[in-house]
Amino acid sequence: MHIVWTEFLKLRTTRLWWGLASALLGLSALIAILTLVFAGETPGFALSGETAQRSLFTSAGFNATFALVFGIIGMAGEYKQGTITPTFLAAPQRWRVIVAKALAYAIGGFLLGLSSNLLVAGIAYVGLAIKDIEVVVPTSEIFELLGGTTATAAFFGVLGVAVGAVIPNQIAALIGALVEQLIAEPLLFNFFPEEARFLIGGAGAILSGTPNLGATLSLWAAAGVLAAWCLALLALGSVVTERKDIT
């Protein structure tokens, strides 16, 4: 579909993508380096242990939040800038625009996840080698962690587009999504530790290898839960968008 390419062209021609990507990479690197430098000072968190190393390798674990913000701005930002008008003039069947954005921002989220994970992994391997510390986390598990967080970021890019379609007011969408992720879900985790795995954040945590829940899911099942959330919210977003008057 050519409008997927249009979405990539839109991304390439503003600074949003580059700004978000460089902020993410900078922060990820910073966290990885800080972990390398200071991990030994926390009791039970020695760099030679699995816990600290796992934490080191997931230094970019917050990249899904970046992907979410990225997707929201990608969709709701079109309303904010007024570019939604030419967008819908060229593609008046609006659901097509939403599908195109979902695909483009899945790839965008994937790239955000992949680049930050690769950077962190590189820093971790080099840092541990310099400190002459053996990598005790099995390589297969490292792949799983990095692959899982990258996939989560891709899903969250799509979720951001869906949230932006449901709530076209960019600020409201950003605040709503962040409150849901950072406050509402952690509260729900406490009250419903069993069911939390079916929430967006819960399934995301499982998929990215950092679950903190009462019950877990297989990685594939977690991916399935996220995919279901994406489809449901995209469908809702499409209905809202088709009905909206662009004034």
Place this chain on the structure above:
Amino acid sequence: MPESKIVVEGLRKNFGSTLAVDDLNFAVRAGSVTGFLGPNGAGKTTTLRVLLGLVSATAGRATIDGQAYRTLDHPTRKVGAVLEGANFHPGRSARNHLRVVASAGRLDRNRIGEMLDLVGLTAFAGKRVGGYSLGMRQRLGIAAALLGDPEVLILDEPANGLDPEGIRWLRKFLRALAAEGRTVLVSSHVLAEMSQTVDDVIVIGRGRLIAHAPLEELTGSSTGAIRVRTPDADRLEALLRAAGKTPQRIEPQLLLVTDATSPEIGELSARENIVLHELASEALSLEDVFLKMTASAELAPRGSEAS
């Protein structure tokens, strides 16, 4: 009946409890420049946005070549639209904006340079739109609308933000587009901009059609006033009143008469040996007609106000 390119039938639009467009009907003939006029808040923008599939109608329909905009295959190849407001990402350059428009509508990218030349933006094409003046944005909007080489052009208040030179440019430009056989529908609340540009005029007020006619018909049919300048204004005024007319004294030596013809006044003056310095019939401008019509529409009681 010439071929109609744009047809609006029984169009009604409510925004909540506000009735923006009320049973509006009109057709725009192919190859003409049609002025879509009305005071601010008359429903012009809403009508145009319904026509472009951006706003859904509460009742009725608006079609281009018999089709609703949303069902057109390659809409931006058929219809070019210049709408009000910020339709550009401030961080994107003009050239990149046109690249996005071309990509989204599958338009010929080779026309980008041509369109930038046409609207005189080539020198600024690499600059971010955020730094553009209102006039430059209007020009960019026109370039984007023309990118698909559309046969129909819809412009909402394109003269806003243009300086006098820009307005003159726009007029010539719209005439040239119509001369190429395109159909142009252009809205405005400033009549002076339009009187030298349009073939037909559609006037709306409070969401309803007030008039739809060729420009000459609209300005010609309304009776104008006769200006009479004479050093003997007192006597002429008295004579006219005696003849049952109602002259108005505008200046010490100037009368305005709406219910007598210039031959009548001329002959009366000759009989009475009154010297005339000026005797001219004052044709009504589009502006006068417009104000007269929209004013009476404001006063007229509303028939079917939706709640």
